[in-house]
Amino acid sequence: MTAEQTGLRIQQALDALTDTGAEQAGEQLVRELMEFYGQGLARLVPALPPPALGRMLDDPAVAGLLLLHDLHPEDLTARIDRALANLPERVEVTGFDPATGTLRLRRTATGCGCGEQDVEAALACHAPEVTAVELERAPQLLQIGTRPQPAAEVR
Known part of the structure; x- marks a missing residue:
């Protein structure tokens, strides 16, 4: 509990x-x-x-x-780092506004697609000063495949 x-x-x-x-x-x-x-x-x-x-x-x-x-x-920064270290996806802190309790994060690698709720749950016991999370969305990656093969010539 x-x-x-x-x-x-x-x-x-x-x-x-x-x-x-x-x-x-x-x-x-x-x-x-x-x-x-x-x-x-x-x-x-x-x-x-x-x-x-x-x-x-x-x-x-x-x-x-x-x-x-x-x-x-531990201070707030260390507690935030400890909570984020246990996430299945790596994120980095880009800012914290103590007046609003908003923590801004950016994904550092593609992974499970954790959302704000996952991050908030991880922070709940370690950093209750964080009352809101803004998680930058990972940019959509363009999938590059192999070049289509030319159609065989019909004679």
């Missing part, structure tokens, strides 16, 4: 607590649990050897937890 899915389930549970005072109690419970888990993660992350931490950062659930608690050790 991703951090995004977990967040949605928690929000649904809080929404179900509509009785007087129940919603505030539910929100307080979530805050207390978040603080508790955050303190534990804050002690755990620095204790991990760099190779182990690097492997853990590839896991979307771990990356999501560390971002949620503001403990992710």
Whole structure:
């Protein structure tokens, strides 16, 4: 389960607590649990050897937890690169607008034809600052075949 899915389930549970005072109690419970888990993660992350931490950062659930608690050790650029490295098609970043959260990408090779949704899914847990993706379309390549053979002369 991703951090995004977990967040949605928690929000649904809080929404179900509509009785007087129940919603505030539910929100307080979530805050207390978040603080508790955050303190534990804050002690755990620095204790991990760099190779182990690097492997853990590839896991979307771990990356999501560390971002949620503001403990992710990588900057936005590194997190975007990590997310894009796992795509089946190579893309390069051509720009990021922090005001709008728009990441602009260009395909660097032909491949599976990944779309914005595939890229957004890859970025969801690693770089939630990215809220929109603009993916330059690959140019259509002209197919060049062999020259047609001349028709046999009829006598």
